[in-house]
Amino acid sequence: MKPLFRLRSWQAEDAESLAHHANNIHIAQYMTDQFPHPYTLAHARQFIDMALSFSPSRILAIEVDGVAAGGIGIHLQQDVMRKNGELGYWLSERYWGHGIITEAIREMVPYTFSHFDIIRIYARPYGNNIASQRVLEKAGFTKEAHIIGNVFKNGVFLDELIYAIRK
Numbered sequence: 001m002k003p004l005f006r007l008r009s010w011q012a013e014d015a016e017s018l019a020h021h022a023n024n025i026h027i028a029q030y031m032t033d034q035f036p037h038p039y040t041l042a043h044a045r046q047f048i049d050m051a052l053s054f055s056p057s058r059i060l061a062i063e064v065d066g067v068a069a070g071g072i073g074i075h076l077q078q079d080v081m082r083k084n085g086e087l088g089y090w091l092s093e094r095y096w097g098h099g100i101i102t103e104a105i106r107e108m109v110p111y112t113f114s115h116f117d118i119i120r121i122y123a124r125p126y127g128n129n130i131a132s133q134r135v136l137e138k139a140g141f142t143k144e145a146h147i148i149g150n151v152f153k154n155g156v157f158l159d160e161l162i163y164a165i166r167k
Contacts (some may be wrong), residue, residue, distance in 0.1 A: 005100050007060045007072065007107055010051045014061055014068035018044040021069045021092035029154060030129045031090060056115045062104050064095050072104050074112045074121065085112060087123040096131070105139040109165060119167045126151055127159025136163040 010018075019041045028037035036043050051059040051073070059073030070091035077084045087108065091101050112121055123141065125132035137143075141163035149157040 002098050003064050003095055003100065005062055005064045005095075005104065007104060007111075008063055009057050010048045010059065010061045010068065010071075012045075012048060012052075015041055015044040015048055017068045018048065018061075018071075021067075021094070022090070024093050026093050027090050030126060030132065031088075033153070035090070058116075060108070062089075062091060062100065064092070064100065069095055070100070070104075072101075072108050074108065074116065076116060076118065083118050084120045084122060085116060085118045087112075087121050089123075101132075102135045102138045105135065105141075109139070113167045120164055121166075122162055122164040125161050125163070126153065127161060133161060133163070139165075141165045 019039055022035070022044065023037070023039040025037055028035055028039070051057070058076065059071060061068040062070035062072055064070070070089070072087070072089040074085040074087055076082075077086065087105070089101055089104065109121060112118065122144070123136055125136065127146070133143075142165070143161060144164050145162040147160045147162070149159060151158040151160045
């Protein structure tokens, strides 16, 4: 049975659940180095404070079965890229393979276009993250670029892919 999920604002009470679900090397390996590993309770509290500082909300919790088990957010760009937003997301490994991230992205896209003055949402999965590439395609994103060996993560050069969807 597919777990029930919803997108909602982060809450201070989510810190323990966030630290528990985010503290996973299988998640961290696909994230930028700003996503720490190990992921501590202090990291969780700092992240929630940052997420709550935006109005309207830009970074939402993915609540699954009543607990915050992931996150999805839009990172608005500046200067000549100011009409763009970078989409970021992660989900507890416990809930992988249930279509939750695809549906979360499908909800986040119209939310983003209705709340922010942008015309393009993009995501940059690493070349070794096949699951994320499939999720983006299922959610209606188009691959715009494949850049070879420009990401250096965990001592290895990885390809970067750029997927986008337009308003």
